[in-house]
Amino acid sequence: MAILLKNTQIVGEDRQVDILIKDDIITKIEKNISIDSTGIEIIDASEYTVFPGFCDMHVHLREPGYEAKETIASGTKSAAMGGFTEVCCMPNTYPCADNSGIIQQIKYKAHTEGVVNVHPIAAITKERQGKEITEMDELTLSGAVGFSDDGNTIMDAKVMRTALEYAKMLDVPLISHCEDKNLSNGGDMNEGALAMMLGLSGIPNQTEDIIVARDIMLSKLTDSHVHIAHVSTEESVNLIRQAKADGLQITAEVTPHHLLLTEDILENFDPNSKVNPPFRTEQDRQALLKGVVDGTIDCIATDHAPHTPDEKNVELTNAPFGLVGLETAFSVSKKALVDSGLLTLKELATKLSYNPRKILKIPGGEIKEGKPAQLTLVDPKEKYLVDSKEFQSLGKNTPFDGFEFTGRVKATIVNGKFVVKDGKLQK
The missing domain is CATH 2.30.40.10 (Urease, subunit C, domain 1)
Incomplete structure (x- = not known):
């Protein structure tokens, strides 16, 4: 019809x-x-x-392996309710999306059970262990639109360099989860005075900044495209801004929740506000907003990370990181950026619809005849x-309930x- x-x-x-x-x-x-x-x-x-259909380049559909948290069917329904016509799913599944069989399985399930278009992101290294690079050419032919070990950082710079060299030949971006786990291990929230007052272990900004700086250097070394996932700190924004000014192939995303909330949301110890990277300070949040406005940060991505109620309804220190973001993404982004007078709706469309597709070379994003x-x-x-x-x-794990x-x-x-x-x- x-x-x-x-x-x-x-x-x-x-x-x-x-x-x-x-x-x-x-x-x-x-x-x-x-x-x-x-x-x-x-x-x-x-x-x-009317907007061009939103495109989320960073979601966790959890299937295969973690269907109690989310399925391709439920996750794409959530995406549709949030206005997303395209989603890109991360490879931290079980088995890991590090081979063409899993990529093809995801695509088949998305075709038969999904209600929006699903584009798989494949793992950079086997089992996301940061050691042995996957068959990236084969994965690209199977339908992967990008590569990431999301949730894990490739700590070995030589491995990351080699992966970037392969990615350049394939003309696909590497999506970098920037977290030096030697600094962040065991932390629950942003490091600072509030964490000390609440008695919680902190995750310093430098956890992110160090890897952002390294990957920018590797991008320059290999002349290849690095996309920085879920930016959360002021210094990361500054580093990315300078890299772009230097002409490097760096793009970046920010989540809606980092644009609106700060570490203060943890004062009530709500496990649904425990995310990685953690909510930072108001100074960091203002830097993120400025980065979106001036184009340093290219797009908005939800990092939709559903968990079961049993996993989240525990003490904050025992809860996993992550929140669900697909169904609130537009409203949260609009409040942070448009209602505050920083962007127009048209400019917001660039961040939600146009740029994610451009980064991953996904067709669409235009409202034109034909x-x-x-x-x-x-x-x-x-x-x-x-x-x-x-x-x-x-997943019902959101800090925005109510x-x-x-x-x-x-x-x-x-x-x-x-x-x-x-x-x-x-x-």
């Missing part, structure tokens, strides 16, 4: 237009489209702003309270079909 969106506003444009979708393609964009309504679903979209219909419709004025019990994700936001995803169109409509998942 064709879809006709009536009287809607494309993000960044002042006029209202109609958008006609047929056979998965945007076929016409103009005012007052007149057409035989037979076989066409007509939607009054006058209250909505282009694939991957669209996200939001009501930028709707106020609502977050209720984690309503999440499609199996928060009020303005701006909500109302519909998600994937491959020309409604997956979410009127804020509800379609069967």
